[in-house]
Amino acid sequence: MDPVFVGILVPLAFFGVVAAVLLKHFETRHKERMAMIDKGVNPADFKSATPFRLWQGNVLSNLKWGLLFVFVGIGLLVGLQLENYYRFDEGSVILGSILITGGLALIIFYFIAARKLKDNQVDGQ
Numbered sequence: 001m002d003p004v005f006v007g008i009l010v011p012l013a014f015f016g017v018v019a020a021v022l023l024k025h026f027e028t029r030h031k032e033r034m035a036m037i038d039k040g041v042n043p044a045d046f047k048s049a050t051p052f053r054l055w056q057g058n059v060l061s062n063l064k065w066g067l068l069f070v071f072v073g074i075g076l077l078v079g080l081q082l083e084n085y086y087r088f089d090e091g092s093v094i095l096g097s098i099l100i101t102g103g104l105a106l107i108i109f110y111f112i113a114a115r116k117l118k119d120n121q122v123d124g125q
Helices: 003-038 043-049 059-086 092-124
Strands: none
Touching: 003 043, 059 092
16 A cells, blocks of 8 residues: 555544544434433433543542652652662662552552541541
8 A cells, every 4th residue: 555545544544433433422322312301301310420520539539649640750750860879770670669659659548548537437426
């Protein structure tokens, strides 16, 4: 095949497939809503059941991921500095420091979450 033809065909196929999937999604959603209306069910009642509530997550879950990413970044920086200072050739120091600091972040999160749940149980009773 001609490289120019492939350079044109691949992006067109990619965007065509994405468009087809989106059209099928919206068509199916429309049919579901029309079936709900025909049966007398209010589609707005099911709005809270959608899986696309990404920004309204659990506070503790957000804390967990934030701690994990911050500590993994710190582990990466510490690993790079140790590798440069001691002149290690392999990336084992970097991987080890990332895993240690990531584990430390999850342990810290466990203690914070346990304290928060204990406080909620005491306040609730």
